[in-house]
Amino acid sequence: MSQGSTGGAARTQAGRATLLTGIAELTTVDDELGVVPDAAVVIQDGVVAWVGQESQAPACDVVQDLGGRAALPGWVDAHSHLVFDGDRSAEFEARMAGQTYAAGGIKVTTGATRAASDERLRALVAARVADAVAGGTTYLETKTGYGLTVHDEARSAVIAAELVDEVTFLGAHLVPDGMDPEEYTDLVCTTMLSAVAPHARWADVFCDKGAFTPEQTRRVLDAARAAGLGLRLHGNQIEPGAGVSIAVEYQAASVDHLNFLSEQDIEALAGSGRDAQGAKREGYETVAGVLPACDLSTRAPLAPARRLLDAGATLAIASNCNPGTSYTSSMNFCVGTAVLQQGLSLAEAIRAATVGGARALRADRESLAAGTRPKATGHEAPIGRIAVGHRADLHVLDAPAAIHLAYRPGMPLTHAVWRAGVRVASTH
Numbered sequence: 001m002s003q004g005s006t007g008g009a010a011r012t013q014a015g016r017a018t019l020l021t022g023i024a025e026l027t028t029v030d031d032e033l034g035v036v037p038d039a040a041v042v043i044q045d046g047v048v049a050w051v052g053q054e055s056q057a058p059a060c061d062v063v064q065d066l067g068g069r070a071a072l073p074g075w076v077d078a079h080s081h082l083v084f085d086g087d088r089s090a091e092f093e094a095r096m097a098g099q100t101y102a103a104g105g106i107k108v109t110t111g112a113t114r115a116a117s118d119e120r121l122r123a124l125v126a127a128r129v130a131d132a133v134a135g136g137t138t139y140l141e142t143k144t145g146y147g148l149t150v151h152d153e154a155r156s157a158v159i160a161a162e163l164v165d166e167v168t169f170l171g172a173h174l175v176p177d178g179m180d181p182e183e184y185t186d187l188v189c190t191t192m193l194s195a196v197a198p199h200a201r202w203a204d205v206f207c208d209k210g211a212f213t214p215e216q217t218r219r220v221l222d223a224a225r226a227a228g229l230g231l232r233l234h235g236n237q238i239e240p241g242a243g244v245s246i247a248v249e250y251q252a253a254s255v256d257h258l259n260f261l262s263e264q265d266i267e268a269l270a271g272s273g274r275d276a277q278g279a280k281r282e283g284y285e286t287v288a289g290v291l292p293a294c295d296l297s298t299r300a301p302l303a304p305a306r307r308l309l310d311a312g313a314t315l316a317i318a319s320n321c322n323p324g325t326s327y328t329s330s331m332n333f334c335v336g337t338a339v340l341q342q343g344l345s346l347a348e349a350i351r352a353a354t355v356g357g358a359r360a361l362r363a364d365r366e367s368l369a370a371g372t373r374p375k376a377t378g379h380e381a382p383i384g385r386i387a388v389g390h391r392a393d394l395h396v397l398d399a400p401a402a403i404h405l406a407y408r409p410g411m412p413l414t415h416a417v418w419r420a421g422v423r424v425a426s427t428h
């Protein structure tokens, strides 16, 4: 395990360097660096400039002692729906009394969201983003999908683009009441897509029972791809179906939920993005997105994360924060659940919630190198690891080791958060 690198650069470049010391255990999620005991990190100009053992750290202008705590990359939450108003706790309570989840609940949120002023919606989203950051999330995707008119989808995208890192157009979330499904799909593919695309990087479709059919899903994906958006899907949440196979066929960056998978679905995900010899082309695969909090909140069978990993799929863990199926942005909870309930090791769960999420957004170093990121600017530092040249996104725990995430579930373990080199959340 090689631990130090480019230490000399830390004092000589433009911005002031900050040295973080007192890291009892540093989980880098970098294959070469691994887990570093008694570690230090140098941050400069928003990126990691040095990482290694504290005894070998370079001198820096500013030093901050983390007091023997564990640190890891900030969470990369690649699936959320934060642009909404309204409450669906009664629906949740009915579900806990035995009702099953159905896509139709989305329309309750759509009504409340349309009725909210821009200012109110912006304030609601800002508060939700602040909650996520306070829980260790440093990179966040969110979707439209509770507007479902051209005007309300566009304003959802504009508000999201002001407040989160990645915006996904989800006009194809539910066919609104009173509309013909084919006519609505046409609207999503034409006027609505044109209005939203300037504010979004991705398009998504809820391909499942009660939402969009495989044929409608393909139409939306074709139109979104032609508009230059990257593709992602909701699939196999409510029943077995074509979501996964369509996602792989379209080389979507991810397909999320995955509660009802066939062996062929698992093989398709594991085989996605491979060359003719079967070698994985990092950054080209369809990432399998699992949403542990959603599975619990809908009492769905937990997505088979263990089987997906064993088969060779690339895994992401995300919060799916939304008012219907998963009203939490706590990635600490999702990671703890994946360990306690889904058979992942801590290292596997952390990887899925950091670099796995980054891969699902094509924002990790392999995806950037492969050039598979839609609307890439060419100036973005990779995310998801603590390694030289990566964006300085760090999550410091009030614990000496990251296993406390599963060992002490539900405890307030996030101590401090750095996002792009700036300390954005702290309990002290």
Ligand SMILES: N=CN[C@@H](CCC(=O)O)C(=O)O
Residues within 6 Å of the ligand: 081, 103, 105, 106, 109, 206, 234, 237, 294, 320, 322, 323, 324, 325, 326
């Ligand atoms: N399944 C589709 N969309 C959301 C839930 C939408 C809702 O019920 O409000 C999800 O990812 O779970």
Ligand SMILES: [Zn+2]
Residues within 6 Å of the ligand: 079, 080, 081, 234, 320, 322
């Ligand atoms: Zn979702």
